[in-house]
Amino acid sequence: MSELNPASPSDPSPRLMAQLARQTVATLAALTTARKNHWLQLLANALRSESASLVAANQLDLAAAQQAGMAPAMLDRLKLDESRIQSLAGAVDQIRGLVDPVGEVIQGERRPNGLQVSRVRVPLGVVFFIYESRPNVTIDAAALCLKSGNPVILRGGSEAIRTNLALGRLISDTLAAAQLPPNAVQIVNSTDRALVGEFLQLGNLIDLTIPRGGRALIERVTREATMPVLKHFDGVCHVLIDQSADLQMAIDIVINSKCQRPAVCNAAETLLVHAAAAEQLWPPLAAALQQQGVELRGCERARQIVSSTVAASEQDYRTEHGALIMNVRIVESLEQALDHISTYGSGHTDAIVTRCLEAAGTFESRVDSAAVVINASTRFNDGGELGLGAEIGISTDRFHARGPCGLRELTTYKTVIRGTGQVRT
Amino acid sequence: MSELNPASPSDPSPRLMAQLARQTVATLAALTTARKNHWLQLLANALRSESASLVAANQLDLAAAQQAGMAPAMLDRLKLDESRIQSLAGAVDQIRGLVDPVGEVIQGERRPNGLQVSRVRVPLGVVFFIYESRPNVTIDAAALCLKSGNPVILRGGSEAIRTNLALGRLISDTLAAAQLPPNAVQIVNSTDRALVGEFLQLGNLIDLTIPRGGRALIERVTREATMPVLKHFDGVCHVLIDQSADLQMAIDIVINSKCQRPAVCNAAETLLVHAAAAEQLWPPLAAALQQQGVELRGCERARQIVSSTVAASEQDYRTEHGALIMNVRIVESLEQALDHISTYGSGHTDAIVTRCLEAAGTFESRVDSAAVVINASTRFNDGGELGLGAEIGISTDRFHARGPCGLRELTTYKTVIRGTGQVRT
Numbered sequence: 001m002s003e004l005n006p007a008s009p010s011d012p013s014p015r016l017m018a019q020l021a022r023q024t025v026a027t028l029a030a031l032t033t034a035r036k037n038h039w040l041q042l043l044a045n046a047l048r049s050e051s052a053s054l055v056a057a058n059q060l061d062l063a064a065a066q067q068a069g070m071a072p073a074m075l076d077r078l079k080l081d082e083s084r085i086q087s088l089a090g091a092v093d094q095i096r097g098l099v100d101p102v103g104e105v106i107q108g109e110r111r112p113n114g115l116q117v118s119r120v121r122v123p124l125g126v127v128f129f130i131y132e133s134r135p136n137v138t139i140d141a142a143a144l145c146l147k148s149g150n151p152v153i154l155r156g157g158s159e160a161i162r163t164n165l166a167l168g169r170l171i172s173d174t175l176a177a178a179q180l181p182p183n184a185v186q187i188v189n190s191t192d193r194a195l196v197g198e199f200l201q202l203g204n205l206i207d208l209t210i211p212r213g214g215r216a217l218i219e220r221v222t223r224e225a226t227m228p229v230l231k232h233f234d235g236v237c238h239v240l241i242d243q244s245a246d247l248q249m250a251i252d253i254v255i256n257s258k259c260q261r262p263a264v265c266n267a268a269e270t271l272l273v274h275a276a277a278a279e280q281l282w283p284p285l286a287a288a289l290q291q292q293g294v295e296l297r298g299c300e301r302a303r304q305i306v307s308s309t310v311a312a313s314e315q316d317y318r319t320e321h322g323a324l325i326m327n328v329r330i331v332e333s334l335e336q337a338l339d340h341i342s343t344y345g346s347g348h349t350d351a352i353v354t355r356c357l358e359a360a361g362t363f364e365s366r367v368d369s370a371a372v373v374i375n376a377s378t379r380f381n382d383g384g385e386l387g388l389g390a391e392i393g394i395s396t397d398r399f400h401a402r403g404p405c406g407l408r409e410l411t412t413y414k415t416v417i418r419g420t421g422q423v424r425t
Numbered sequence: 426m427s428e429l430n431p432a433s434p435s436d437p438s439p440r441l442m443a444q445l446a447r448q449t450v451a452t453l454a455a456l457t458t459a460r461k462n463h464w465l466q467l468l469a470n471a472l473r474s475e476s477a478s479l480v481a482a483n484q485l486d487l488a489a490a491q492q493a494g495m496a497p498a499m500l501d502r503l504k505l506d507e508s509r510i511q512s513l514a515g516a517v518d519q520i521r522g523l524v525d526p527v528g529e530v531i532q533g534e535r536r537p538n539g540l541q542v543s544r545v546r547v548p549l550g551v552v553f554f555i556y557e558s559r560p561n562v563t564i565d566a567a568a569l570c571l572k573s574g575n576p577v578i579l580r581g582g583s584e585a586i587r588t589n590l591a592l593g594r595l596i597s598d599t600l601a602a603a604q605l606p607p608n609a610v611q612i613v614n615s616t617d618r619a620l621v622g623e624f625l626q627l628g629n630l631i632d633l634t635i636p637r638g639g640r641a642l643i644e645r646v647t648r649e650a651t652m653p654v655l656k657h658f659d660g661v662c663h664v665l666i667d668q669s670a671d672l673q674m675a676i677d678i679v680i681n682s683k684c685q686r687p688a689v690c691n692a693a694e695t696l697l698v699h700a701a702a703a704e705q706l707w708p709p710l711a712a713a714l715q716q717q718g719v720e721l722r723g724c725e726r727a728r729q730i731v732s733s734t735v736a737a738s739e740q741d742y743r744t745e746h747g748a749l750i751m752n753v754r755i756v757e758s759l760e761q762a763l764d765h766i767s768t769y770g771s772g773h774t775d776a777i778v779t780r781c782l783e784a785a786g787t788f789e790s791r792v793d794s795a796a797v798v799i800n801a802s803t804r805f806n807d808g809g810e811l812g813l814g815a816e817i818g819i820s821t822d823r824f825h826a827r828g829p830c831g832l833r834e835l836t837t838y839k840t841v842i843r844g845t846g847q848v849r850t
Binding site: 025026030109111115117122124125207208222223226228246249252253255256257342364365366368370371372373374375377379381385386397399400402404412413414415417418419421422423424 | 681837
């Protein structure tokens, strides 16, 4: 695709784009919620009224991708049809409905000397967002960043460049109509990979880089970036079936965690079953999984009980299959389950199914993952499900933000100190 | 100093130290507040009872530094006498009195489907802390990190190595007495600079690096680190005297901001005076500053009004003098003052003295600094003064923590989702 959109001398350089973004920082930080929401309204309207031209642009991307031999699952991710555009517009409406985080007072007190001290949320600054494939992310990211007062530079996947540029025109037109700075949202008009490296060197102009995509992309960005990075690694998530678990609840939760959408990061990869109940619980669990077409890869004990289970390798336990494959291990104790999760897990989302209060408490406090789930599906670790509204991603970092990142996670704060002439003694 | 403590084959390697620290993560995260406070109590007691041997170790550092020609101001920073040890023990007592951030529920709700969702503070992980000169930081950092449940590796200044190792023995002894993991606090037993580079490569074992010291150190750490860094750059702080300012309040605040402790990062470097009142306000301000021995470096207009002012260079406006030198500029408008602050400031702490509500509001919303101060001294941007208790530093980053970093800023959070069998539909 680099041939399609090579960096041309007429394209703005990464440095210029970052400078243009930076020039909008103060204006965006000062925007009222009403003005930001007005733009979001115009954007949702434009998505609905311009859907035909968006579909046409997307058809070109799809045709090129098909010709290049893209796999059907990837083609589906790339596709933007009428109904997906409607849900995209709906997502923008939803972001419009969210509380504006800018200006929120997150802490405040009066000090003994009379100083009034408060911590107030302010935008984070210039965001550089790198993502792959799905063109709906272009609109989500633009809407989330602008609603939280941050200029954003979007660098989408090369296979979606025509769709993204068409979406970019919609964004530009509506920014102009709403009298907002045209450079509040900029789309990199080239699929040249070297440009990404140039952006990553601009730590003095860009405040945050968010890479969303494969492990290789995220590792490259982390290595090269001179600014903070909010990483979105994939998830190796577990469901532990305690000996006290209710069988039907265990089946419901395992099936939902594994099968509802196997390709996403909060889907489960490994099932751990307590040995004390393995004879009773594992065969019906296996049957339910196999009925959904799930391939089972298990430890020796799991294979002894359910012989259709193939042998799991050490590597399987570390792998996000992202498909209808599930690792199974019979564990001798809660302690062994916790060890397994800390050894092989990715600290994303881990669940236990239990009726035992002590086991639930131990699991909750000892599992050091972004989300710890008791008696529910791992699939709930999601911004929408947790009430954050749309999310810019699910952070696998510990620093700044952990788990789903919505509007609040795109802000920082400043301390406001109001006095009447106080000095330090 | 590298000759004094070269890395010897018997010293643990950075990787081993980081691994040993990591092995304590789960234990420290699970410690009750009572047990952590018990250790802090033992540490404070030990500081008081062992002060003589600490002073003796410090004397060796002082003698070596004196022989090496260290400047008197630096020697004073290095010095640990009886009275400083008493205040150090007092600081530990104070940290013991602070609320434990671990386990704090920072958000929580019941979702429409009955899921109970909460965000709970947990420790950040393994901290690598690099600092210079002042040996009291060794104790502060150990106390803050352990109270927030984080193992820490301390790498102090080479000139303080004997003092730091003596403090390290006290820390080890009291950890043992409190039956806490001996590797919860480790002190790098070598002043070999290459070791720092090795630590910075251990992004898979160390969760956060905090460098505190000169710009060169922080820049090196930021460049080399493979884990998040909480930077503590110095401050180029401003005081703006609005035309409506009360003269006496202006004098009090400027003198306190500049002179109370000129070497620290929240001391003011530049005085901005509104042109409309420059004739009335600037001469008495200049007289008050000169009476405190402050050298004035000003713009042309400032020099016309107060002829003893020497010419300020462009570079002066960007410089943290850290001494009794103050830049002065007469600004034509609030707008010009805001421009000056955003051009030359470091986003640390900026103050306005005004009686005008509109000017105060504009200054508060438009100045994008970690702390914005209305009618008070810049010196209040300090963990202790703001009620955070002791601080591990004052972050000049926007990411994760901005401004004074206390116990809370050494934590992250996890999401706990409690259900009764819910699955996603």
